[in-house]
Each structure stands twice: as structure tokens, then as C-alpha cells.
Amino acid sequence: MAFLSYLISGLGLGSVYAIIALGYSMVYGIAKMLNFAHGDIIMAGAYAAFFAMTAAGMPLLAAALISMVICTLLGVTIERLAYKPLRQASSLSVLITAIGVSYFLQNASQLMFGSDTKIFPSVLSGSFSLFNGRLSVSYLSVLTIVICVVIMSVLTLFINKTKTGKAMRACSEDKGAAVLMGINVDAIISITFAIGSGLAAIAAILLCATYPSVYPTLGSMPGIRAFTAAVFGGIGSIPGAFLGGLMLGIIETLAKAYISTQLSDAIVFAVLIIVLLIRPTGLLGKKVSVKV
Amino acid sequence: MNYRNLLKTGLAAVMAVSLAACGSSGNGGSDSGSSDGAGSTAALKLGASGPITGNAAVYGLAVQHAAEIAIEEVNAMGGTQLEFNFQDDQADTEKAVAAYNALMDWGMQISLATVTSGSGQAVAPNYAQDNIFGITPSGSSTAVIYRDTVNNTDPYGVLFQMCFTDPNQGTASADYLNTHKELGSKIGIIYRSDDNYSTGIYQTFKAEADKLGLNIVDTETFVDSDTDYSVQVKKIADAGADIVFLPIYYQPASQILVEAEKQGFKPNFFGCDGMDGILTLENFDTSLAEGLYMLTPFSADAEDEKTVNFVKKYTEKYGEVPNQFAADAYDCVYAIKQAIDHAGITADMSTDDITAAMVKEFTSMTFDGITGTSMTWSESGEVSKAPKAVVIENGVYVGVE
Amino acid sequence: MNVIKNLFSPKKRSRTISLLIVIIAYAILQIMSSTHNISRLLMSLLVPVCAYITAAIGLNLNVGFSGELNLGQAGFMSIGAFTSVIIAGIFNANGIEGIPVLIVCIICGSIMAALIGWLISVPVLKLQGDYLAIVTLAFGQIIMSLINNLYVGLDANGLHFAFVTNNMTLAEGGRMLISGPMGATGVRTVSTLTAGAVLVIIALLIAYNLIDSKSGRAITAARDNRIAAESIGISISKTKTLAFVVSASLGGAAGALYALNYSSFVAAKFDFNSSILLLVYVVLGGLGNMSGTIISTALLVVLPEMLRFLQSYRMLIYAIVLIAIMLISNNETLKTKAEQFRNKLGASKRKGAE
DSSP states (O other): OHHHHHHHHHHHHHHHHHHHHHHHHHHHHHHOOOOTTHHHHHHHHHHHHHHHHHTSOOOHHHHHHHHHHHHHHHHHHHIIIIIGGGTTSOHHHHHHHHHHHHHHHHHHHHHHHOSSOEEOOOOOOOEEEETTTTEEEEHHHHHHHHHHHHHHHHHHHHHHHSHHHHHHHHHHHOHHHHHHTTOOHHHHHHHHHHHHHHHHHHHHHHHHHHSOEEOTTTTHHHHHHHHHHHHHHOTTOHHHHHHHHHHHHHHHHHHHHHTOSTTHHHHHHHHHHHHHHHSTTOSSOOOOOOOO | OOHHHHHHHHHHHHHHHHHHHHHHTTOOOOSSOOOTBSBSSOOEEEEEEEOSSSTTHHHHHHHHHHHHHHHHHHHHTSSSOEEEEEEEOTTOHHHHHHHHHHHHHHTOOEEEEESSHHHHHHHHHHHHHHTOEEEESSOOSGGGTEEETTTTEEEOSSEEESSOOHHHHHHHHHHHHHHOGGGOSEEEEEEETTOHHHHHHHHHHHHHHHHHTOEEEEEEEEOTTOOOOHHHHHHHHHTTOSEEEEOSOHHHHHHHHHHHHHTTOOOEEEEOGGGTTGGGSBTOOGGGGTTEEEEESOOTTOOSHHHHHHHHHHHHHHSSOOOHHHHHHHHHHHHHHHHHHHHTOOTTSOHHHHHHHHHHHHHHOOEEETTEEEEEEOTTSOEEOOOEEEEEETTEEEEEO | OHHHHHHTSTTTHHHHHHHHHHHHHHHHHHHHHHTTOSOHHHHHHHHHHHHHHHHHHHHHIIIIISOOOOSOHHHHHHHHHHHHHHHHHHHHHTTOOSHHHHHHHHHHHHHHHHHHHHHHHHHHTTSOHHHHHHHHHHHHHHHHHHHTTEEEEEETTEEEEEESSOOOOOOTTOEEEEEGGGOBOSOOOOOOHHHHHHHHHHHHHHHHHHHHSHHHHHHHHHHHOHHHHHHTTOOHHHHHHHHHHHHHHHHHHHHHHHHTTOSOBOGGGGSHHHHHHHHHHHHHHOTTOHHHHHHHHHHHHHHHHHTGGGGGGHHHHHHHHHHHHHHHHTOHHHHHHHHHHHHHHHHHHHHHHO
16 A cells, blocks of 8 residues: 555656656757756746735636746747757757756846745645545645646647647758748747747646745756656657656655665666666657668 | 967956956955944954855855844944955855855955855865864854864864754754653654755764664655655654654755645654744745744744844845844854954954954853853854754744753 | 977867967966965866866767767766775875875776776667767766765774765774765865866877877767768777766866865765756867867856856856857857958968968
């Protein structure tokens, strides 16, 4: 029973990682850049929702909407100002710029909101029990998992069934050819950033609902974890990011429960390395063969 | 091939920066300082370093703000004048050494040393070498004042602490739980394993608890990068702990309290001075902290005149209630002032003389501040003040025996 | 004359220039410090700058020449640093101090890092692109996590090791060299600017010798076109392993220099962010460009210290400067302008020669 209970909290943690990883993976797939500032957009989303709920007294859904709008605007603005001028530059230059943006957002929010932790309002409490009360599952974990599955399904449908989705796939495949086909690559990349950042807002709310502290460097660790999750599942793959996130959450929780809390970090990364050795492009990643 | 121009400009830039650095040495100081006019004496240069950017900024800012308030008050009294320079060290050993050197370039004569222990142990040998007196508000590790950290001997001699040392808190906590068995006899512990402060307290607590024969049923750890505490809380709960010792700072502690509430786990919780601040976390449901015991030297609710004045000023100026970091820093400045006044230290004395006089004063004087009364210091720099045990009742600290 | 011409021949030019930069900078700084014309702050930054330059040169071999994104270089610095703390501790206990300790530590630190780098390279180099990057990141995190739980003590009976919980009791006069999250304490500092400059020069020589060697050409060939390189019989894994191991050993040497410059430091210092910072130095200096790496490292380490007067705004400004540099250096219009300017300059020079 203890095992099941750990498994469920692992799933809860994993689905938060998964949502962040979805945003990461999408941006990577289309723009081919590691957006290290993604975690900090989550932080911005968390602050936006926090102030909407506490200072403005808004209900959760309105706060979520505000947070999504702010994150989307922020994401698109960053893309315009910092990443767009680097379309032709090497991917490493973009990576460094993303790190600069990440530092900027962290320091700006520290100056604006102070560095002390703020406690996120309780969103959904309570739990139900199974097996005659021997196992209790919180509504929040269930909600997180459900939202995660919904988002993944919608994203997959969007990418596979809509015209914009098709254009996105085309950009991801070959930008040059996409331009020749009359696709506005810049617009598609902006849309990708908008969606990725919007997702970040949802991730922020779920993250803070589960672990209710809001502080300027809130996003950096989940950001790295989500990056790991995205690679774990096969970067660029939407179901892969989902699976990678869940697996990472479960491994982390079980490692803490049964092996060592001190070494859980080392264990998670060791498992990642082993998985990549067996499947060099992640769990669901495509093997790219190069034609000569 | 075409790098040459770039190189030349680059090289020139390096040189320019270095030259600028030499030029600027000596006037890189910050705000808050000598209002000349009051008193005929020149201001003594008081330096400090701590994190004001990055993860640990909250502690550095608390110290900086409180010290600035205290210095303003001291300068307004006339007599001894202090000029303050606070440098950012990002709670990083490398940056701490840089910050120390920036302060020395400025001409630091007396120091509040560093805010964090890690930085403190990194610059301690520099203080000893340059023979500069320092009293740290909150660097509580023994490595800040002792060279030999195995036996806690061979003190640097010029560094003093306003806060309790970590081992001190560990043993005091174990002793308290030993004499207050009614709080619980099955002890669970959650501490942060990649943190100096937390492991320092944990290790001495464990040693003392073993000596006293206390029953520790489970010990769990977490690291800085953890966001999820559900496993630790569940394991402690499953082990049947009825008192949980949390030698950690208030931010993770608040998360652990939330998690325990979620899991319906309701033991007594017991913390150390790092727990102070939990009631002032923005939007924290203080009912979760109800019944939380802690050993802390400072309570923002205290009703003595000094504390009320300090808390009022701090809250007005910075919009938040000061925590123990701030309180310790405030006390540091006043303790320094007391020593300066008594020894008749002036700004034109050499640092060797100032340091000798300060050390002599600190090892002989008694100081009453807002984090304790009748404080004295040993020659090794450890403070002796009574730890106060408090329990949170109806959202405020209540002193307990 | 011919010697000089040879030194500035197209093949050797970048090597000579980068060495000259180090030597000239060293000479100027030495003069400044001997005439006390240098602030203590800047003086204290010089050794870490040398350490970071050495590590960045190593990383540049990896990222610039080999074309592998490495996000774990700080891990190798960490290995070198903590290895040298143990070795220096043993030496000091036996009454040996000073520069010989530093030399032995740097050698041992780099060997240890190279050894572990070699072990790691086996799984790492089986992967490509971002998968490779994440595995180096993972190893960096694992190294940090392990050292964070490592306790090493030294007494009359020799070295004592403990892991996760410190349960050792040391004999009289024993001391802790590494104590878990508290890190290394009581290190006797011996690193000097001269030692740092020498290390940077050695690192440059190693790097350029590797680049100009047969293996170096194989590495570049493998980077530019893996399949073509393989088809002419270049063993990709062998060349990449070589670059990776040399890079790791330079990281280790840098760590040793760094370690013996500070009396105390913690394992968490060498985290993901430090690896990223090293990467920033390399990218900003230009991939494969050693002189660029040296200059950008020196500037970026010194910059936040020079921004101290901004108080709590300094890291914000630092971030803005970083973004601005990336945008400006990649700006197409500016690039074309610079190109035109250079062409003009080249033309007038040629004219002058005639």
C-alpha cells in the first residue's frame, strides 16, 4: 500500500514535470532551441496568478486566465526581442541568449517582488480514500494528471489535425522547404512560443498548487528537470515529453522512498543515462537517419 | 584571419577595465553613511557582505536593511559615526572573497563579516591575516570562527558571532526535548543534507540525543533542488513519530507543514532559530504553524521598547516584519557601537589597534540587545546568551519554559 | 625576421596571438601589482580568472573543435578541486608546502579528471546532439551530488573516508579535509598569478598541439562531416574520446588551481550554473577561438565585480549586457559593416606594402 501511495505522489510530481516538458519540447521541436528561460516564464506565471488571487481577490479560473495572458505576452515579447534577431545565428548563441533572459527574469522579479517566499493560496484540498481507507489520494493529484492528459491530447490533435499544426510540423522538418511552400516561418515560431508560454502558466498554477511556494528562482530547478524529462522521452516528441515527465517524477519519488533521499538526484540522473544508453534518442524519440 | 581587430579592441577593453578597477578602488562604497556635522570625529568604516542577489538574497537583504536602520540611529545620536558598505556575495565562497577584497579596497576598519556560514568560512582566514575585527550576525557554523572544525579549537580570534553556533543549537534542542518528554518521545527529523546550517545542527543534535538516550525513530533529508516533501513526511509519519525536529529554514519548513496537513499527520513540530520568519511569510496559513515549538533568540512580537522601535521602523521602511537575521544584524551594530564608545576607538587609529581594542572589549563586555540580554563573548568568539523556547499560539510567539 | 614571420604564418598566427595576449596581460599585471597600482579586488580575481580560462579552453576543445555540447565541465573542475584538496592535505600534514604542492596537485587533479572523463566518455560519446548534452549535464549533477555526501578526514593513521553520514572518529590532531555539504575547509592557499598564467600557457600549448596534430584534423573532419570522415577511415569514437578526455583533464587542472586559491569552497559551487557560465565564456569568445575565449572569460568574470556599485541591480544589468552582446555580435548589418571595413583595411595595407 505504501508503494501505491508513493507511486501516486510520483505521478503527481511527474505530471507537473510533464506539462513543463511539453512546452519545452514543443519550442525545441519547432524553433530548434533549448529555451532555458522556460522555467522562468513559469515563475512569472506563478507570480501573476499569485497576485491575481491574493491582491485582486480573483477566483482561480480568472487568475489562471490572467496568468496565461501574461505568460503568452511575455513569451512572445521575449521571442521578438531576444530570439528573433538570432534566427540566422548558431543555436549556441540562442542558448546563451536564453540563459541571459533567464538571469534577467529572475533578477527582475527579485527586484520587483522581493526575494522572500510567498505562499500560494490553497487551490484544491481534500482527498478520497481507496481500499478501506488504507490509501488516500488527493483530488489535486488526480486533477493534475487529468489536466496533463487533456493538454497532451489537445496538443497532439492540434499538431496532427489543424492547418497551423501541419505548418508547425513542416517547420520542424525543414525550415527552408517550409518557406518555399509559402509558410510564414516567423509567425509559426511566434505561435509556438505563445502556446509554450501559455502552457507554462498552467504548469505554474499546478506546480504551485502542489508545492505552494512562490519565489524568484522557482522555475530554475523544475526547468532543468523538465528539460531532462523532455530528453528522456525523446525531445521534440509530445507524447515523449509526457511519458518522460511521468517517469522522472515516479523515479524521483521511489528513489527517495526506497533508496536514499540524499542521493535521489544522482539516482534520477543515473537512470536517465542508462535509458539513453539503451535508447539513444529517448523513449519515444525518432531515430534520424542521415542520407549521404 | 579577421580576428585581429577584434582582438586588439578586446585586449584594450581588458586593460581599460583593469585600469578602471585601480582607479575606482577606494570609492566603490554604498549609501547610508557619515552625515558629518554630528560630532567632530570622522566616520569609522563598517563593512559587511552577504547575498543580495540570487537564491539566498532574502537573508542578505534582511541584514543590510537592519544594519542600515541601526547605523542611521547610531549616527543620529551624535558621537561615534559609522559609514556602512554592504557588498553582495551571492552566498558563494568565491564571490565572498571578492566582496571582502572590495571592502578592503574601500578601507574597511570594522566588519559585520558575512551573512552566511559558507561565505564566512571562506573569508575567515583573510580576516585573521589582515587582522580585521568582524562580528557576524548569522554565520552560525563553527567553521566561521574556528580553524579546527573537528574539535572546535584554534579560533581565528578576530571573528565573533551574534547568533548561536550550530552545535550549540543542536545540543540545546536535544536537551530541551529530553526535559520536555510531554512534547513527544518518538523523534523524527527532517533536515537539508546539502546545507551547512542544517547538517551542523543535525549532527550535534544526533550526538546529544544518543548520549541522552532519546528515541529517534526516523531521519529524512532533502536537498535544495527538491520541491516535493511528500515522501519524507510520509516516511516520518509511517515511523510513528510524535515529535518532528526541523533544523531548517522557514521556507522549506512551511512546505513541510503544508504537506503534513495534507497527509493528516499531526505531530508536534520543533525548530531552531532558522524557523523564525515563518509567521510573516506572505499568505502563509499561520494556523498550520499552531503549536510549533522553536528555540529562537528573537521574537518580533516582544514588547520591550527596543524591539518595538526596531520592528516599527523596519516595517515602515521595508514593508515587512524583520526576522532574526535582521534582529541579529541590528544587535551587531549596537554591540559594535558599545565597544567603540567604551574603548574610545576613533577612525584615525590603525586597524591593528582598532582590532585589538574591539577584541578586548567584546571579550569583557556585557551587551543587552533585542536578541538577548546579558550577552557575553568567549575569547574564541562564541556568544553566550540564553536560548528562548517559544511556541506559536494563535499566530504569535508565546514564551515557554 | 624569419622566425617572426613563421610565428605569424597563417597556420601559427592564432596560437602566437593567444600566447602573446596571456604574456602581455601577465606582464602588465605583474608590473601593476609590484608597483601597488592594482586594487585588491582585481588582484583576487586573477587566479580564478586563470582557472576559468583553463577550463574554458578545455571546453572550447570539446564544444568548438569536437562539436559536442558539454554541459558538465564544472563537474571536472570539481573532481580536480577536491582531488587536490586531499593531496594538498596529505602534503601539508607531512610538512611540505608551497609551489611543489601546487604542481603535484594540478597534475593529479588533471589525471583524475581525465580518468573519470575517459570513463564517462564511453557512454557519452555513444550519443549525439542534445542527448549527449543532457548526459554531460547528468554526470555533472551526479558528481556534485556524490561529493556533497563525501567526508574525508586525515589523521596520523592516514585517510578516512565516509559517505552520506559522517561516522568517522579521527585520532588526536586529525582534521577534516572534506566535510560533506560544508565542503573543503582549511585549505592552505598557494595558487599565484604566475602559476595561473603558466597553467593557461600550458593549456594553450596542449590545445593547439592537439588541434594541429593528425588527431586534431581528424576531430575537425569528424565534426564537419561525420559520415565523410568515417568513410575515409577516421575512427570517430577514438578522436572524440581524445578531445573529451583532454577537455576533462584541463577542467581538472583548472579545478586544482582554483581549489588551492581558496581556503574554503563547497561542492555546490561547481553546479549546472557554473558549467553554463563556462559555456557562455566559450560561445561569447567564439567557438574554436582560443584568444576569444581568454578575453571573454576575463571580461565576464571581472564584469559583475565591476558592477558592484549597482548594488542589488548588478546581476540584472549583467543579464542585459549578456543579451546585448549576443544580439550585437550576431547582428547581420554590423557583420557586413565589419566585413567591409576589414576589406578596406586589407586593401590599404596591401597598397602600403607595394
